Amino acid sequence: MNNKLITIILLNIGLFLITPLSILAEEETLFLPADCSTYGIWDAGNQTCTLTQDLTKAVEITADNITLDCNGHSITGPGSGRGIYLNTKQGVIIKKCLVNNFNLGIDLFDSSNNQITESDIFNNNFFGFSLMCSSNNIIAENSIFENGEIGLYLACLIPTSNNLIYHNNFINNEEQIVDEDYPNSFDNGYPAGGNYYDDYAGIDLYSGPDQEEPGPDGIGDTPYVFAGGQDNYPFMEESGWTVPVNQPPTFFNLNQYKSDIQTEIVEGGITTESTVVFKATVSDPDNDQVKLQIELKEFNQSFNETSLVESGFVLSGQQAQITRYGLVEGQYHWRARAADARGAVSDWQEFGTAGNVDFEVKLVPLYTQIISPYPSIEETDLWDDLRYGTGNYPECRDSQLGYSAIRSCGCAITSEVMILRFHGVTTDVDGNDVNPQTFNEWLTNNSGYWPDGGAKWEKIQEYSRDEFGFARVVYDGPVNYKDNATLDLYLNGLLPVILYQKVLVQGESTSHFIVADGKLATTHTIKDPAWYNTKYLTQAVDSYVQNYNNYFYGLRLFHPTLALRGVDSISLNLASPAELLVTDPQGRKLGKDPINDIEYNEIPGGSYYLEGIGNPFPEIPAPTKESKFIWIPDPLEGEYNIQIIGTELGEYTLDFLAYNEAGESTSATLKGVTDAEVTSNYSVNYTSIPGEITEIERVVTIEDAVGDVEMSYELGWITKKFVKDILIVKLKVAQLLEEQKEKQLEHFDKLIEKAKNPIVRQELEKAKEEYEKRMNKVITRTLELFIKEVRFYTNKGYITEKALELLIEDAQYIIEHL
Known part of the structure; x- marks a missing residue:
C-alpha cells in the first residue's frame, strides 16, 4: 500500500x-x-x-x-x-x-x-x-x-x-x-460463490467446493487475495453468479412407443412388434446438449448399468429417442437417465412404477363361435351348438338347430372373450375358464342379454371380477359411426376394440362383431369370430375370409383395470316402433325426436346408437332389425326424463341398466304401447351412492291412460268397442274431477294471498287442504271403479292380460301421485 x-x-x-x-x-x-x-x-x-x-x-x-x-x-x-x-x-x-x-x-x-x-x-x-x-x-x-x-x-x-x-x-x-x-x-460458500474482480488472473478448469472436480463452473479455481482477506470463490465473468454452475440434466415425458414413433405402449401394455422406441424430452439447466441413455432388461433380469443404448445429443428442451430392434417375445422393464455434453448425468429413473412389467410382446388370441382350429377343434366343438341366451331370438335363429345358438348369434360374446383373454382375464368371476360357453352361461343367468338378444356390454365388469371382487376389464362405451381417430387411439394404446359390422349375406345385410387388434399404414389387423381366416379389414374374399372394404359402422370400447367398478352409467334399450329421447338433470338431451326429426347429442360422453344381432351363416337370409340404444357414462345425481316417442302403432319394451360408484347394478324391463307421435314419459332418479337404488317408473297422467285404452283397442288387446268406451268414460270423469280440483285450488291460493287477517288466512289454508283431500278421495274412488271394470272385462275375456297389466299400472300410478 x-x-x-x-x-x-x-x-x-x-x-x-x-x-x-x-x-x-x-x-x-x-x-x-x-x-x-x-x-x-x-x-x-x-x-x-x-x-x-x-x-x-x-x-x-x-x-x-x-x-x-x-x-x-x-x-x-x-x-x-x-x-x-x-x-x-x-x-x-x-x-x-x-x-x-x-x-x-x-x-x-x-x-x-x-x-x-x-x-x-x-x-x-x-x-x-x-x-x-x-x-x-x-x-x-x-x-x-x-x-x-x-x-x-x-x-x-x-x-x-x-x-x-x-x-x-x-x-x-x-x-x-x-x-x-x-x-x-467475501463469499457465500459454494455454489453461491463470491464476487467478480476485473483484475482476477485465475483460471476455471474445475468445480466443486474444493475446486477439484472435473469441469468448469464459472468460479475461479484459486481464491482472490487482497489486503486483509480473500474471496474463496471469485467469479470468472461479470455478474457470473447469474450463470449457474454445470448442473445435471433432467428429463420428462418418458415413454415407450411402437416403431412408428407415435403409437404409445402403455405401462404393462402389449405390442405385436419386435421394435420399441423410447423417447423423452431432455433438458439442461446450463443449456448444454443432452442425450438419453436406456438400460433395457428382460423382466427377470436386474439392472446393473450394462448394455446401455443411447440417443445422439439433442438441444436442451428437445426430444431424444432410442430405437431397439429385434426384441424376442416376453416381458421387459427398463430405466433411463439423461447425460449432458460435459459429462453430468441425472439419476436413473425406472419407467412407470418401479418393479412393474413395462411392456410385453404377444398377440390377441383368436376364438371363434363356430367349429375351427381357434383355439382348437375340440374346444369350439363344445360350444358352437349351445343355446345362446334364451335361445329365442328370431334375428339369429339357427334353422338347423331350431333355436338361437352360439354359432349363429355369438359373435359379440366371442369377441368379448378375445378382449378378456388379451388382458389376462382367463378365469371368470366364478373361477371358470373364460370362453364363449362359460360367458354365455353367465350372461344368461345374470340378466346379461337385452330382450332382442344383444349382449349387455357393461356386464363385462361383473364377469371379469377376480377373487377379491375387483373388475379387471370394463366397458368404455360405444361410438356409433366410423371413428378412425378413436379406433387408432385405442389401438395405439394396445387396447383392442370390438367393431360393429354389417355384411351382405346372400344379398341381405346382417349385423356382426369382430375385434380390431392393430393398426397398419392403410388398414387394420383383425380377429374375426366367424370368418376366422380374415386377417385384415380389407382382404380378398376366400375360404372363411370376409372383405370388410376397410369399413366399419361403430366401436365398442374396453380397457383393462383393477377396480371395484367400471364406469358409472345408465343404459337403455328400446325394441319397438318408437324413438328414445333422454333429458338429464341439467336439461341436456340425448336421443331422437322423430316428430321434429331432430337428433340430440348434448349429454357429455353419451351415445345414441342402433345395434342389432345377426346370423353370419343363415340358410334363409333376413335383414337385421336394429334396436335403439342410449348409453350415458358418469351420470349426474338426480332425475332423468325418458321419452318414448312412437313412430307407429305397436308394443314396446324398454330395458334399463344402471351402475353406481360401487359397481352395483339396477335393471328393469318395462312394457307399454305407443303410436305415431305418442309420447310415454319415464322418470329415472339416479344415485351413485352405494346401497341406494336407482329407480325408474313411468310417469302417467289420466290423459296417458286414455291413450293406452285407445291403443290397446287398436292392437286388439281390448276386443269390444263398448268396453273401450266404458273405460274411457271412467277416465274422463276422473279427468274432469282433477281439472275441477286444480281450478278450485288455484282459487283458494288467490284468496289466501289476498287475506290480510292471519286467522282468515289460516282458515282458508285449512279449507283448501280439506277440499283437496275430499277431491282426491272422489278421484281415487273413480279410478278404483275403473280398475274394477278392467278386471271384470278381463274375466269376461274382452281384455287381454297385457292390457290388464298396463291399464291397472296406469290407474295405480295416478292414485299414488294424487
Missing part, C-alpha cells in the same frame, strides 16, 4: 472516531426520513422512502429500520463528503442507488445488520464503500467501479466483523478491497 493511501486511511480513522458527522453542511444534506417527501414518496407503513428524482446532495439516514429505494435515481456529490451516511444505525436497507462524485460513496459508522443491494457506487475520490466499526451487514448485488483509492474499505480500532460481501462486481478501482476489520466473509 502506498504512503498516500496509508495517510488517507489514518486520517479517516481519526476523523470517524473523533467526529463521526457529515462532511457536507446541513443545507447540502437530505435527512431521512424527515426530508423524504421533498424528493420522493414516503410510505409510513413500510418505513420506505422511494426517490422520484435525482439528487445533488448527500443523504444521511437518521433512524433505524428505514428503507431507501433510490428507484434507479442518482445521488451525485460536489466532489467531497459522503454520499449516503449511516451513524450507529441498524435494520436499514439501501437499494437501487447510483452514488458518485463524493469522497466516500456509502459510509457506515458503528452500524450493524443493514443491507445495501442493487446499487452502483462509482467515481468517488477515496472509497466506494466504507464500513467503519460496523458488523453483520450484507453488501450484495452491487457494482463498485472506478473509485479513486479503494472499492470497499473495512476498518476499526476495536475489531467488529461478520459482514457478508458477495455477488458484487469490483471493476477498475485503485484497490478493490482493503479489510482491516476481520473476520468478514
Whole structure:
C-alpha cells in the first residue's frame, strides 16, 4: 500500500472516531426520513422512502429500520463528503442507488445488520464503500467501479466483523478491497460463490467446493487475495453468479412407443412388434446438449448399468429417442437417465412404477363361435351348438338347430372373450375358464342379454371380477359411426376394440362383431369370430375370409383395470316402433325426436346408437332389425326424463341398466304401447351412492291412460268397442274431477294471498287442504271403479292380460301421485 493511501486511511480513522458527522453542511444534506417527501414518496407503513428524482446532495439516514429505494435515481456529490451516511444505525436497507462524485460513496459508522443491494457506487475520490466499526451487514448485488483509492474499505480500532460481501462486481478501482476489520466473509460458500474482480488472473478448469472436480463452473479455481482477506470463490465473468454452475440434466415425458414413433405402449401394455422406441424430452439447466441413455432388461433380469443404448445429443428442451430392434417375445422393464455434453448425468429413473412389467410382446388370441382350429377343434366343438341366451331370438335363429345358438348369434360374446383373454382375464368371476360357453352361461343367468338378444356390454365388469371382487376389464362405451381417430387411439394404446359390422349375406345385410387388434399404414389387423381366416379389414374374399372394404359402422370400447367398478352409467334399450329421447338433470338431451326429426347429442360422453344381432351363416337370409340404444357414462345425481316417442302403432319394451360408484347394478324391463307421435314419459332418479337404488317408473297422467285404452283397442288387446268406451268414460270423469280440483285450488291460493287477517288466512289454508283431500278421495274412488271394470272385462275375456297389466299400472300410478 502506498504512503498516500496509508495517510488517507489514518486520517479517516481519526476523523470517524473523533467526529463521526457529515462532511457536507446541513443545507447540502437530505435527512431521512424527515426530508423524504421533498424528493420522493414516503410510505409510513413500510418505513420506505422511494426517490422520484435525482439528487445533488448527500443523504444521511437518521433512524433505524428505514428503507431507501433510490428507484434507479442518482445521488451525485460536489466532489467531497459522503454520499449516503449511516451513524450507529441498524435494520436499514439501501437499494437501487447510483452514488458518485463524493469522497466516500456509502459510509457506515458503528452500524450493524443493514443491507445495501442493487446499487452502483462509482467515481468517488477515496472509497466506494466504507464500513467503519460496523458488523453483520450484507453488501450484495452491487457494482463498485472506478473509485479513486479503494472499492470497499473495512476498518476499526476495536475489531467488529461478520459482514457478508458477495455477488458484487469490483471493476477498475485503485484497490478493490482493503479489510482491516476481520473476520468478514467475501463469499457465500459454494455454489453461491463470491464476487467478480476485473483484475482476477485465475483460471476455471474445475468445480466443486474444493475446486477439484472435473469441469468448469464459472468460479475461479484459486481464491482472490487482497489486503486483509480473500474471496474463496471469485467469479470468472461479470455478474457470473447469474450463470449457474454445470448442473445435471433432467428429463420428462418418458415413454415407450411402437416403431412408428407415435403409437404409445402403455405401462404393462402389449405390442405385436419386435421394435420399441423410447423417447423423452431432455433438458439442461446450463443449456448444454443432452442425450438419453436406456438400460433395457428382460423382466427377470436386474439392472446393473450394462448394455446401455443411447440417443445422439439433442438441444436442451428437445426430444431424444432410442430405437431397439429385434426384441424376442416376453416381458421387459427398463430405466433411463439423461447425460449432458460435459459429462453430468441425472439419476436413473425406472419407467412407470418401479418393479412393474413395462411392456410385453404377444398377440390377441383368436376364438371363434363356430367349429375351427381357434383355439382348437375340440374346444369350439363344445360350444358352437349351445343355446345362446334364451335361445329365442328370431334375428339369429339357427334353422338347423331350431333355436338361437352360439354359432349363429355369438359373435359379440366371442369377441368379448378375445378382449378378456388379451388382458389376462382367463378365469371368470366364478373361477371358470373364460370362453364363449362359460360367458354365455353367465350372461344368461345374470340378466346379461337385452330382450332382442344383444349382449349387455357393461356386464363385462361383473364377469371379469377376480377373487377379491375387483373388475379387471370394463366397458368404455360405444361410438356409433366410423371413428378412425378413436379406433387408432385405442389401438395405439394396445387396447383392442370390438367393431360393429354389417355384411351382405346372400344379398341381405346382417349385423356382426369382430375385434380390431392393430393398426397398419392403410388398414387394420383383425380377429374375426366367424370368418376366422380374415386377417385384415380389407382382404380378398376366400375360404372363411370376409372383405370388410376397410369399413366399419361403430366401436365398442374396453380397457383393462383393477377396480371395484367400471364406469358409472345408465343404459337403455328400446325394441319397438318408437324413438328414445333422454333429458338429464341439467336439461341436456340425448336421443331422437322423430316428430321434429331432430337428433340430440348434448349429454357429455353419451351415445345414441342402433345395434342389432345377426346370423353370419343363415340358410334363409333376413335383414337385421336394429334396436335403439342410449348409453350415458358418469351420470349426474338426480332425475332423468325418458321419452318414448312412437313412430307407429305397436308394443314396446324398454330395458334399463344402471351402475353406481360401487359397481352395483339396477335393471328393469318395462312394457307399454305407443303410436305415431305418442309420447310415454319415464322418470329415472339416479344415485351413485352405494346401497341406494336407482329407480325408474313411468310417469302417467289420466290423459296417458286414455291413450293406452285407445291403443290397446287398436292392437286388439281390448276386443269390444263398448268396453273401450266404458273405460274411457271412467277416465274422463276422473279427468274432469282433477281439472275441477286444480281450478278450485288455484282459487283458494288467490284468496289466501289476498287475506290480510292471519286467522282468515289460516282458515282458508285449512279449507283448501280439506277440499283437496275430499277431491282426491272422489278421484281415487273413480279410478278404483275403473280398475274394477278392467278386471271384470278381463274375466269376461274382452281384455287381454297385457292390457290388464298396463291399464291397472296406469290407474295405480295416478292414485299414488294424487
